[in-house]
Amino acid sequence: VVYSVLSIAVIALSFRYVMPFFYHNLPAFWSSLLGAAFMILCISPFLRAIVVKKNHSIEFTTLWNDSHVNRGPLVSTIVFRVVLAISFVTFIIANLFEASIGIALGIAVLAVLAMVYSRRLKRHSIFLERRFIQNLRYRDLQAEYMGEKKPAYAGRLLSQDIHLTDYEVPGESAWAGRTLKELNLGRKYDVHVVSILRGMKRINIPGAEERIFPMDKIQVIGTDEQLNLFSREMESVSSVDNGAIENSTMVLKQFVVDADSMFRHHKLRDLGIREQYRCLVVGVERDGNSLMSPDVNAPFEEGDVVWVVGENDNVHQLVNQKNEKVDNK
Numbered sequence: 001v002v003y004s005v006l007s008i009a010v011i012a013l014s015f016r017y018v019m020p021f022f023y024h025n026l027p028a029f030w031s032s033l034l035g036a037a038f039m040i041l042c043i044s045p046f047l048r049a050i051v052v053k054k055n056h057s058i059e060f061t062t063l064w065n066d067s068h069v070n071r072g073p074l075v076s077t078i079v080f081r082v083v084l085a086i087s088f089v090t091f092i093i094a095n096l097f098e099a100s101i102g103i104a105l106g107i108a109v110l111a112v113l114a115m116v117y118s119r120r121l122k123r124h125s126i127f128l129e130r131r132f133i134q135n136l137r138y139r140d141l142q143a144e145y146m147g148e149k150k151p152a153y154a155g156r157l158l159s160q161d162i163h164l165t166d167y168e169v170p171g172e173s174a175w176a177g178r179t180l181k182e183l184n185l186g187r188k189y190d191v192h193v194v195s196i197l198r199g200m201k202r203i204n205i206p207g208a209e210e211r212i213f214p215m216d217k218i219q220v221i222g223t224d225e226q227l228n229l230f231s232r233e234m235e236s237v238s239s240v241d242n243g244a245i246e247n248s249t250m251v252l253k254q255f256v257v258d259a260d261s262m263f264r265h266h267k268l269r270d271l272g273i274r275e276q277y278r279c280l281v282v283g284v285e286r287d288g289n290s291l292m293s294p295d296v297n298a299p300f301e302e303g304d305v306v307w308v309v310g311e312n313d314n315v316h317q318l319v320n321q322k323n324e325k326v327d328n329k
Contacts, residue, residue, distance in 0.1 A: 019035045252315075257303065
């Protein structure tokens with residue numbers, strides 16, 4: 001059906017656009033001859049596919065050898081396809097030349113036979129068919145590659161009570177950065193990681209040394225029970241303690257360097273604020289001037305207003321201990 005529709009489309013477009021161009025620039029006979037050759041050449045791969053497609057397929061051979069009763073319908077199908085191909089060529093010739101139906105039919109038969117037995121046309125026809133199918137399926141293939149669509153084999157697994165399920169590795173997962181060998185998911189949960197989707201990259205049948213990273217999408221095969229166990233475990237290693245969330249809140253505080261401050265007369269690089277308190281000095285106000293970036297080599301002076309940022313507990317610890325003496329050893 002597809003090849004017939006394509007043939008009809010080529011013929012219709014040729015009569016609508018190509019033939020008027022030929023008639024406008026060439027004598028009538030040469031226009032008709034060139035137009036007929038053009039259309040027949042364009043539809044020849046489709047006509048050849050109509051005639052010989054599936055004639056030597058496994059299904060055809062099985063039906064042919066299975067019973068003599070099947071041979072009648074099979075032969076009728078072949079004859080119908082041949083007649084259909086001849087009809088397309090006959091239509092072109094009859095509409096372009098003042099020839100009898102018999103002559104047009106004879107030329108059409110010869111043309112179709114030439115198409116069927118042409119090895120060059122066979123290769124070209126196979127190439128066009130593969131390219132056409134690839135283009136037709138490109139969107140589906142792309143969706144499957146990106147994990148937006150389940151692969152074709154997933155449906156066949158259902159008959160065995162096995163499922164293919166997608167999981168996204170959370171950024172906080174304890175599994176992130178570890179290899180499949182280290183995780184040993186197959187032995188622990190009886191599931192199999194068949195693909196890892198990482199951005200625009202797809203890793204099929206990943207090896208034992210392949211690492212899982214945050215935001216990876218992994219495709220896992222297993223039974224309902226196995227996948228449920230795997231899902232629960234993935235959630236458990238990805239949970240974040242509420243206390244950790246509260247403690248990780250970032251705050252901005254300021255304090256004044258007084259006469260007893262550990263900051264006074266010391267350089268920022270010597271205080272170890274980042275290493276000891278996990279805080280960052282983001283600015284210093286001096287002599288009423290606007291906030292400026294801290295110079296790690298400039299000593300702090302009495303009256304400086306220091307702005308620090310860090311996690312809530314760390315900042316308060318630093319501010320509360322700003323009057324401690326600095327160990328200069």
